[in-house]
Amino acid sequence: MSCEPWQCAEIAATKKANPITKPEVAVAMIKKAERPILIVGSNAAERWLEGRQLIEYIIDFAKASKVPVVATAHMVGEFLKRGYEPAAFMSAMDIGNRLVDPEWQGIDGKGHPDLALFIALPYYMESLILCGLKHFAPNLKTMTLDNLYHPHASWSFPNATLEEWASNLKVMTQKFEGGQ
Amino acid sequence: MTTKNVHMKIGEMKTATGLVKNLEVSIGKIVDDSWAEPMGPTPMPSISALRDWDMKLLTKYKPFYMPDCDLCCLCTYGKCDLTAGKRGACGLDIAAQSSRIVLIACSIGAATHTAHARHLVDHLIEKYGRNYPLDVGGLNVKVEAPVTRLVTGIRPKTLGDLAEVLDYCETQITHCLSAAHTGQEGNNLDFESKAFHAGRIDQVGMEVADIAQISALDFPKADPEAPLIEMGIGTVDTSKPVIMCIGHNVVPSVGIIDYMKENKLDGKIEVVGLCCTAFDNTRYYDRAKIVGPISWQLRFVRGGFADVVVLDEQCIRTDIFSEAERVKAPVIAASEKNCMGFKNRTNDPADEIVADLVSGKVPGVLILDPEKVGEVAVKVATKIAPIRRKYRVLPEIDEIKALAKTCRQCNMCQRSCPQDLSIPVALKAAAEGNMALLADLYEECIGCGRCEEACPVKLQIHSFIIKAGEKCMLEEKNYCRSGRGAVQDTEIRNVGSPIVLGEIPGILAVVGCANYPHGGKDVYDICREFALRRFIVVTSGCSAMSAGSYKNAEGKTLYEEFPGEFAAGGVLNVGSCVANSHIAGAAIKVANIFAKRNLRGNYEEIADYIHNRVGAVGLAWGAYSQKAASIAAGFWSLGIPVLVGPHGSKYRRMLLGRADKPENWEVYDARTGEKVNVGPAPEHLFQTVETPQEAMVAIAKLCMRPNDTWKGRSIKLSHYIDLHKRHYGCMPPDIHLFVRTLADVPMTMKDEIVKILEAKGWKETVIPDPTLLPRMIRKKKE
Ligand code: SF4
Ligand code: SF4
Ligand code: SF4
Numbered sequence: 033m034s035c036e037p038w039q040c041a042e043i044a045a046t047k048k049a050n051p052i053t054k055p056e057v058a059v060a061m062i063k064k065a066e067r068p069i070l071i072v073g074s075n076a077a078e079r080w081l082e083g084r085q086l087i088e089y090i091i092d093f094a095k096a097s098k099v100p101v102v103a104t105a106h107m108v109g110e111f112l113k114r115g116y117e118p119a120a121f122m123s124a125m126d127i128g129n130r131l132v133d134p135e136w137q138g139i140d141g142k143g144h145p146d147l148a149l150f151i152a153l154p155y156y157m158e159s160l161i162l163c164g165l166k167h168f169a170p171n172l173k174t175m176t177l178d179n180l181y182h183p184h185a186s187w188s189f190p191n192a193t194l195e196e197w198a199s200n201l202k203v204m205t206q207k208f209e210g211g212q
Numbered sequence: 213m214t215t216k217n218v219h220m221k222i223g224e225m226k227t228a229t230g231l232v233k234n235l236e237v238s239i240g241k242i243v244d245d246s247w248a249e250p251m252g253p254t255p256m257p258s259i260s261a262l263r264d265w266d267m268k269l270l271t272k273y274k275p276f277y278m279p280d281c282d283l284c285c286l287c288t289y290g291k292c293d294l295t296a297g298k299r300g301a302c303g304l305d306i307a308a309q310s311s312r313i314v315l316i317a318c319s320i321g322a323a324t325h326t327a328h329a330r331h332l333v334d335h336l337i338e339k340y341g342r343n344y345p346l347d348v349g350g351l352n353v354k355v356e357a358p359v360t361r362l363v364t365g366i367r368p369k370t371l372g373d374l375a376e377v378l379d380y381c382e383t384q385i386t387h388c389l390s391a392a393h394t395g396q397e398g399n400n401l402d403f404e405s406k407a408f409h410a411g412r413i414d415q416v417g418m419e420v421a422d423i424a425q426i427s428a429l430d431f432p433k434a435d436p437e438a439p440l441i442e443m444g445i446g447t448v449d450t451s452k453p454v455i456m457c458i459g460h461n462v463v464p465s466v467g468i469i470d471y472m473k474e475n476k477l478d479g480k481i482e483v484v485g486l487c488c489t490a491f492d493n494t495r496y497y498d499r500a501k502i503v504g505p506i507s508w509q510l511r512f513v514r515g516g517f518a519d520v521v522v523l524d525e526q527c528i529r530t531d532i533f534s535e536a537e538r539v540k541a542p543v544i545a546a547s548e549k550n551c552m553g554f555k556n557r558t559n560d561p562a563d564e565i566v567a568d569l570v571s572g573k574v575p576g577v578l579i580l581d582p583e584k585v586g587e588v589a590v591k592v593a594t595k596i597a598p599i600r601r602k603y604r605v606l607p608e609i610d611e612i613k614a615l616a617k618t619c620r621q622c623n624m625c626q627r628s629c630p631q632d633l634s635i636p637v638a639l640k641a642a643a644e645g646n647m648a649l650l651a652d653l654y655e656e657c658i659g660c661g662r663c664e665e666a667c668p669v670k671l672q673i674h675s676f677i678i679k680a681g682e683k684c685m686l687e688e689k690n691y692c693r694s695g696r697g698a699v700q701d702t703e704i705r706n707v708g709s710p711i712v713l714g715e716i717p718g719i720l721a722v723v724g725c726a727n728y729p730h731g732g733k734d735v736y737d738i739c740r741e742f743a744l745r746r747f748i749v750v751t752s753g754c755s756a757m758s759a760g761s762y763k764n765a766e767g768k769t770l771y772e773e774f775p776g777e778f779a780a781g782g783v784l785n786v787g788s789c790v791a792n793s794h795i796a797g798a799a800i801k802v803a804n805i806f807a808k809r810n811l812r813g814n815y816e817e818i819a820d821y822i823h824n825r826v827g828a829v830g831l832a833w834g835a836y837s838q839k840a841a842s843i844a845a846g847f848w849s850l851g852i853p854v855l856v857g858p859h860g861s862k863y864r865r866m867l868l869g870r871a872d873k874p875e876n877w878e879v880y881d882a883r884t885g886e887k888v889n890v891g892p893a894p895e896h897l898f899q900t901v902e903t904p905q906e907a908m909v910a911i912a913k914l915c916m917r918p919n920d921t922w923k924g925r926s927i928k929l930s931h932y933i934d935l936h937k938r939h940y941g942c943m944p945p946d947i948h949l950f951v952r953t954l955a956d957v958p959m960t961m962k963d964e965i966v967k968i969l970e971a972k973g974w975k976e977t978v979i980p981d982p983t984l985l986p987r988m989i990r991k992k993k994e
Contacts, residue, residue, distance in 0.1 A: 040627045040666065044281035046293045074903045106905035109941030121940070123910070125861075125900050129276040129868045154729065155632055157861045157902065164278035167296050167306050 035190045038180035042159055047166065049181070049188035055203040058175065061187065062097060065147035065173070067138060070094060071127055072118070073153030074105040081198035086152055089201040091116045093177075096208035099149065100139060102127050124153055128161040132168040144172075150185070151177040159184055177201070247367045252814025255365025256380050259387045259409050262849070265816045266405035268984050269823075269851060272876055273867040273897035275404060277310040280864050284309050287394040302394050310864050311403035312392050314841065317863070318410035319389040321842025324526060325790060326381045326417030327549070328461055331525075333374050333420065335463055335582070336428040342372030346427045349434030352700040358800040358811060359419040359793050363412055365813030371428065374420045381420070384413045411845025412815070418843070419793035425462060426697045431495035436703075436777040436784065438696040441494040443502040443760055444688030445512065450602055453593035454482045454517055456541075458509060458532065459524035460789060462492035464546035467586030468522065469497045481593055486512065487527050488753055488788035494694045495787060502692055504761070505726035505754035505834075507659040511678050511685065513539060516604025520569075520593045522585065525549045526789075527725070527837060533576050538605050542569035542592055543576030546585045554578040566591045570599070606679045607672065609647060616643035616676070618669050625673055628666035630859070631656050631729070635663055635673055647680040654681025655731035692760035693771040695752070695787020699798040701805055703778040707748065708806025712825045714924015716780045717931050718742070718915030721750045721795045722759060724832030724840045727859045732758030734857075734904040735833050739770055739783060741908055745931055746780040747915075752792050755833065756785040792843050796850060799826045816985065823851025824879065824982040827915035827928070829894075830854040831907060835863075844898060853894045853914045855907060860900050867897035871946055879918055881980030885989040888980040890918035891949040905939035912936075913944075918982035922955035930958040948972040952979055 035051045037043055052058045062068055076087040087110055094101045100119030103111055108121035120139040122130075130136045131148055138145050148165065150158050158176065162184035165174050175187040179197035182188040189200065254261050284300050285291040292300030299305050304312070336344070346369060348356045355361070357368050360377055368374050388410045391397040397406065425431060432438035448454060457465045465483065472478045484501045485493045486509055493500035503512050506527050512518060513535045521536045525547040529535070533543045533552050545552040557565045557577040562584055568574045569592045579585045607615065616639045625635040633656060638649035654677055663673040678685065710716040720742045722735060735758040743749045751759045760769045774783040778798060786794045803809045803821040811818060822828070830847050832840055835856045841863055844854045848867060856863065870876055871892040878887045893916040901907040912932040920928060929950060936944045948969050951957055953976050957965045983989070 038627055039630075039632070040624070044283055046282045047295050074906075104906075105902035106909070106939045109905075109939060112941040121945075123899065123906060124902055125276060125866050125868060125896075128278070129274075129866070129870070130872075132276065133870075154858050154902065156630070157858050157900065160278035160280055160861045160864070163280055163282075164276065167279055167282075167294075168277060170296050 035181050037183050038191055039155055039159070042183060045183040048183040049185040051181070052175070052187050052189045055200040056207060058177070058187070059204050059207040061175065062099065062147065062149070067143055067145045068099045068147040068149060069102055069139065069145045070099045070149040070151065071102045071104060071124070071153070072107055072151055073124060073158065074107060075152040075154065076107055077110045079152065081194050087111070087114065089198065089205070090151060093201055093205045093208070096205045102139060104153065124157060124161060128164055131165055131172055134171070146171070147173045147175065149175050149177055155180055158182060247812070249810050249812045251365055252810060252812050252817070254815050255813030257363065257409070257412070257815065259384065259391070259406055262409065262412070262815055263405050265819060266408045266849065267401065269848065269897060270401050270404055270867070273869050275307070275311060275400065276866045276868050277307055278861065278864050279306050279310045280862065289394070304398060307400040308398055308403060311400040311407070312397070314863065314865055315388065315403045315407040315410065316392050317838040317841040318407040318414070318845045319385055319392070320838035321840070322388070322410045322414035322417060323385050324839050325414050325421060325842070326378060326385060328525060328790065329417045329421035329424065330378050330382070331461060332463065333371060333378060333424050336424055337371050337375065340371065340428050342370060342375070344371045344428055346370060346374070346423055347433065348423050348426050348698045349700055352702055353434050353698050354701050355801050355804055355811070356698070357419055357423055358797040358804065359415045361811045362800055362815055362818055363416050371424060374424055377416060377420055381413045381417050385410065388413070407845050408849035411842050411847070411849050414842035415793050415796050415846035418790040419797065421790040422697065422787065422793060425492065429462070429466060429496050431492070432694055432696050434698045434700045435696050436775065436782070438694040438776065439494070439498040440691040440771060441498060441500070441502055441694050443504070443690045443692040443757060445503060445515070445517065446686050446689040447501055448484055448503065448517055449482055450517060452480060452482045453519050453597035454484060455520045455522060455589050455593045456503070456512060456518035457483065457485045457489045457493060457522045457524065458487060458528050459547070460488040460526040461524040461547060462489060462496060463582045464522055464524050464585040465489055465493045466496055467582035467584070468589050469493070469500070469586070471583070471586035471590050475590070477590060481590060489524055491695045491756070491788040498694060502757060504688070505732070505757050507726045510535060510659045510661060510674055513541065514605050514675055514678060515685070516602040519597045519600055520544065520589050522546055522589050523550055523552065526839070537575045540572065540600050540603050542596065544585055544589055545576060545578045546580070546582065548580060551578050552576060556580065558584065562587045562591070566595065570595045606675050606682070609679065612642055612647070612650070612676050612679060613645055615671055619643065619671060620669060622668060624666040624668065625663035628662045630660060630662065631658060633657065639671070642676065642680070650677055650680035651684070653677045654684055655733070658727055688761065690761050690763070691769045691771055692757055693776050693785045695785055695791050696776060697787060697791060698794045699778040699801065701801065704798065704801045704805045707779055708802050710780070711802055711827065712806060712919060714827060714917065714920030714928055717745060717747055717827070717928050718911070719748045719750065719798070719826070719828040720911055721752070721828065721830045722755045722833065723752045723792055723795070723830055723843065724755050724835040725837055726754040726758060726834045727836035728758070728834040729858045732761055735759050736762040736770060738831065738833070738904055738907055738911070740764070742911065743770070743774045743781055743783050748778055748780060749774070749783045750778070750795050751783065751785045752787060752795065753789050759783070789839060789843070796846055799828050799850065799852065802826050817988065819850045820983055820985050820988065823984070825917050825919040826852075827917050827920070828852050829911050829914045831911060832860060833857040833907065835860045848897050851897070853896055854898050855901050855910055855914070856898070857907070858900060858902050866899055868899060869895045869897070871895055871949060879980060879982040879984060880986060880989055881978070882983045882988050882990055883981045885991065888978060888982070890980065890982060893917055893950065909935050909939055916950055918980065921979070922953060925950070925952065925956040926958045929956065930961070933958070933961060943968065948974040952977050
């Protein structure tokens with residue numbers, strides 16, 4: 033597992049993401065957050081891990097962790113097809129733009145999120161949004177649950193294989209299911 | 213036009229006081245008042261003249277920055293780390309730096325189109341004279357240069373008039389670029405305003421370029437039935453010598469085509485084009501062929517199809533000469549902007565140059581005389597074709613299999629691929645003799661070659677993909693309508709009312725480059741969807757090619773399936789990049805011809821009209837270039853929203869409205885002066901969309917305008933709801949923001965929507981005569 037940007041040229045970051053060494057660490061940080069959200073991009077319906085679509089893992093994780101999901105692009109339809117209703121859906125740009133607004137009161141209107149989890153956006157788009165948040169949302173922490181290292185996040189998993197990714201997502205889901 | 217330079221030069225004159233020699237008198241500009249339209253407030257605006265208008269838009273649509281790079285390294289104080297609020301040594305912060313990058317991109321784009329226009333106009337004046345009249349559509353087009361009229365206040369009539377318009381553009385671009393110097397502009401919104409200005413100038417530069425070439429080179433003149441042109445690698449007759457022209461500036465190609473015709477060689481030689489030159493070649497000579505978009509340069513060259521490669525300007529691979537050398541195809545560089553390191557042979561005898569290129573003594577030459585380019589290219593192609601025998605550098609399948617075995621599965625190719633394509637997996641399969649996965653990459657590969665640069669064992673990955681996809685490549689036989697140029701005044705008269713009232717649900721302009729996330733099919737699908745919904749679909753540039761590169765169930769391309777008129781359900785290709793100005797021009801003409809608003813130097817009022825009334829949206833699904841940035845900026849400043857595909861996020865800043873903030877959506881009702889909340893219509897000015905499904909929903913939504921009548925709004929809403937349900941699987945959550953009175957609600961969905969409105973606490977409002985400009989309010993009579 034390496035902590036170089038997945039896309040080789042994405043190196044222009046002076047403040048780089050702390051690597052998440054184990055899924056348990058990510059779970060601990062999510063549990064510590066008061067108002068986390070999970071932003072899910074269009075690759076959720078494109079990627080397959082061990083014969084299951086990524087979106088299935090995400091639904092399991094979201095149900096177990098109770099972190100509200102914001103679906104980007106047309107992903108809301110993919111969630112609804114699978115019987116899961118995301119807390120909100122909007123374009124990736126819109127959610128990024130709301131997160132940099134300190135006045136924004138979150139998708140439930142009850143307060144600004146303190147942790148934004150990202151998964152399954154096209155790598156370069158996710159990277160750009162994370163960069164925007166790093167610069168313009170100083171009080172927000174960001175974390176990616178992808179298997180690709182994102183230097184602009186606050187925390188990122190290192191580059192990992194699909195098998196490792198599947199295993200990380202399963203472990204995270206179990207940790208929440210177990211209520212630990 | 214409005215002004216004339218009076219310049220007298222007298223060699224020798226006898227006067228009462230003696231002999232006067234070499235007298236030169238310049239008495240400035242004399243106003244020509246033959247244009248009855250009164251001059252508006254901002255003819256030839258300076259970089260700050262429209263700042264208030266820009267700020268109105270920038271308040272409504274605030275920049276969302278995604279800087280991409282935390283550093284600035286523009287001057288020797290740097291590198292400066294601008295992370296999260298830190299300022300650089302000059303005091304600049306990351307918001308200003310990000311907007312400075314936007315300004316630089318837009319200035320480069322505007323400079324590129326304007327320099328292209330300058331070259332064309334100077335060349336055409338040299339050939340046809342300053343007084344050569346402009347004609348872009350005969351009697352059908354009286355408003356021949358709407359953008360130029362609007363921005364500069366000049367009504368150009370001759371090529372010479374265009375040269376003066378360009379003087380203004382060049383000055384403005386210099387000012388725009390100068391603002392990006394260290395220690396000049398420091399405020400992000402002011403950088404943005406200047407980027408808008410670069411966009412306005414860009415639209416003028418493009419218009420000048422296109423109307424000059426339409427007039428002097430007799431391109432289709434606002435012709436809805438411009439010829440259908442053969443397109444695709446499969447249409448190229450490789451038994452003939454093939455001349456491949458790459459770029460955007462048609463002048464050298466005209467030299468080639470004229471020479472061929474003069475020597476009765478047309479029909480014996482294939483002249484094919486890539487990128488916008490392809491379009492302009494076909495506008496000049498309808499037997500020219502279009503190979504495809506910019507991203508197919510390597511495909512065509514490595515496939516050995518080209519016998520001679522002629523380069524003009526813009527969007528050319530800068531390593532194309534070494535690629536051409538590999539297939540023994542000589543290169544002729546024909547633009548001062550792009551000399552490629554070749555020796556300038558402009559003044560050498562043509563036959564000498566031909567001999568050197570055919571013998572391989574030199575791999576390429578620079579020739580700056582288009583007529584000589586024509587003679588040399590034709591002669592070289594004719595002589596070299598039998599020798600080259602379409603020499604190619606694509607490996608055979610067996611070789612790919614053997615080479616794939618040397619792959620280390622290190623992933624460097626995939627990590628360098630802008631598309632993140634699963635190359636290592638495909639190579640693993642190829643090593644076992646299964647080429648299907650490699651062939652699958654063909655459609656999505658944008659031909660950048662970055663994978664090959666990254667590979668530690670130097671595998672020619674892009675060539676492998678082309679070879680695996682060869683069958684598909686050779687079957688590419690399609691039709692694209694040649695660029696028709698402007699929209700006729702009569703067409704505007706027919707559709708002006710239904711556009712402004714909203715009964716034509718929108719104008720969708722699908723424009724720009726081919727940096728698509730998943731191939732060109734998405735462009736076709738989007739165009740077809742909206743043509744079937746009876747939007748007006750306008751295409752240009754590489755997107756116009758992709759739109760024509762796929763067929764319906766009956767085997768018809770888009771341009772065969774739909775008429776080429778600017779009318780509901782029409783699909784019209786205006787032409788090359790510079791023809792994008794006709795799209796802005798059409799919106800401007802709606803304000804002028806339909807609504808009878810004055811154009812002359814009246815930018816703000818017309819932009820306000822368009823922003824509030826003309827339901828137009830631009831989609832640059834594969835935008836990559838600085839020119840695409842400046843084209844978009846020209847639309848932003850007219851208040852026309854632009855969507856880009858996922859790679860477009862790399863422009864680093866969006867202009868986004870906030871639908872959740874009602875206070876952002878107030879306009880004045882020009883009838884009463886009251887402020888009226890009109891909802892987020894249009895919601896954004898510049899937005900990245902992630903998937904084609906998202907693009908379709910966003911297009912339908914972004915076509916809504918405050919001025920829509922209830923009938924128009926209900927038509928627009930039904931498209932939005934229908935697409936939303938289809939792609940998102942549910943009703944739009946923001947429907948209440950777009951319903952002003954119950955009459956807006958589409959009849960067939962009334963019950964469902966009324967329930968939603970009740971649940972949201974919706975309140976009826978009025979449909980105003982919308983404007984953002986207090987000066988447009990017509991005071992109520994006491
Ligand atoms: S332009 Fe300003 S921010 Fe950029 S390197 Fe120079 S001093 Fe630093
Ligand atoms: S040439 Fe094709 S496969 Fe190679 S990096 Fe570029 S897009 Fe990817
Ligand atoms: S970079 Fe070359 S060696 Fe490495 S996985 Fe790609 S093709 Fe194989």
